[in-house]
Amino acid sequence: MTEPGFLLSTRASYDAVAAAYAGRFHDELAAKPVERAMLGAFAELVPSAEPVADIGCGTGHVTARLRDLGLSAFGIDLSSQMVALARRQHPGLRFDEGSMTALDLPDRTLGGILAMYSIIHIPREHLPQVFAEFHRVLVPGGRALLVFQVGDAHERRTEAFGQSISLDCYWRSLEHVAESLGRAGFAEDARLLREPDEHEKLQRGFLLVRRPADVV
Ligand SMILES: C[S@@+](CC[C@H](N)C(=O)[O-])C[C@H]1O[C@@H](n2cnc3c(N)ncnc32)[C@H](O)[C@@H]1O
Numbered sequence: 001m002t003e004p005g006f007l008l009s010t011r012a013s014y015d016a017v018a019a020a021y022a023g024r025f026h027d028e029l030a031a032k033p034v035e036r037a038m039l040g041a042f043a044e045l046v047p048s049a050e051p052v053a054d055i056g057c058g059t060g061h062v063t064a065r066l067r068d069l070g071l072s073a074f075g076i077d078l079s080s081q082m083v084a085l086a087r088r089q090h091p092g093l094r095f096d097e098g099s100m101t102a103l104d105l106p107d108r109t110l111g112g113i114l115a116m117y118s119i120i121h122i123p124r125e126h127l128p129q130v131f132a133e134f135h136r137v138l139v140p141g142g143r144a145l146l147v148f149q150v151g152d153a154h155e156r157r158t159e160a161f162g163q164s165i166s167l168d169c170y171w172r173s174l175e176h177v178a179e180s181l182g183r184a185g186f187a188e189d190a191r192l193l194r195e196p197d198e199h200e201k202l203q204r205g206f207l208l209v210r211r212p213a214d215v216v
Helices: 005-025 033-045 061-068 080-089 124-137 174-183
Strands: 052-055 073-077 095-097 110-116 138-149 153-160 163-171 187-194 204-210
Touching (some): 005 153, 033 138, 061 073, 124 138, 124 174, 138 163, 138 174
Parallel strands (some): 052 073, 110 138
16 A cells, blocks of 8 residues: 555654664653653553553653553554664664554554654644544553644754754644544543743643543
């Protein structure tokens, strides 16, 4: 099947910057107490026996954090270069290549999904398909934590770390993402808006949602 153009350009862009990205962000969480707190809450709420996927895991530093929080975590990323780096940096963890638009996972198998700064590369018309996939693979009671830059704009980046890229980024409101998750069948546990720190321009949005229990 032919891949949509946005997946090809996102993959090529992250392939091009993977090594530089790993150097810049490998220790990002050390300076992010709010992110650490939300990851902690997510880890406590995830049904304990089930695996947890970090989708759009990049070089895997947050996947490792989830593992350290006691979860059976693995990573999935579109970029083969990101996955290669993640495997090298975290040899004890599993990392798979794949896209959140069509997850290579059976129905109702995950206890949790983390999508940290990865739905930002999904165009508006493809978001329902991604959230349907998240819903499909979670067990009832399973949790998803989505983290994203908040705004109302589309930016095309043509350069990063000195490399030519073509990377579309979509900034969204908490309300827009929450509504879209609701339409996919999710119930909300919590939402949080964090102000930008001195290195950031945009607010950060956090949405913690669950796949509700089956109604019998
Ligand atoms: C901004 S990086 C964030 C990486 C990591 N989650 C973090 O917080 O450091 C976005 C990542 O999402 C991945 N990504 C983008 N679109 C994706 C898709 N459709 N499926 C899976 N991963 C995707 C990119 O390859 C990239 O590694």
